[in-house]
């Protein structure tokens with residue numbers, strides 16, 4: 001399961017925003033975001049790491065490496 005660090009989340013609203021942003025990407029499903037870990041995990045039919053990073057940056061958070 002791919003994951004990506006998300007820096008800058010401070011509350012549950014941030015978590016929901018990231019979840020929504022990643023869920024909106026084509027082929028991305030089962031998004032789970034942990035505020036404690038600062039980490040988002042998801043399933044991806046075809047992993048587009050750059051699209052994932054951009055979706056996070058676009059809503060004001062700092063994406064780490066997509067693994």
Ligand SMILES: [Cu+2]
Nearest residue numbers: 010011013014
């Ligand atoms: Cu917040």
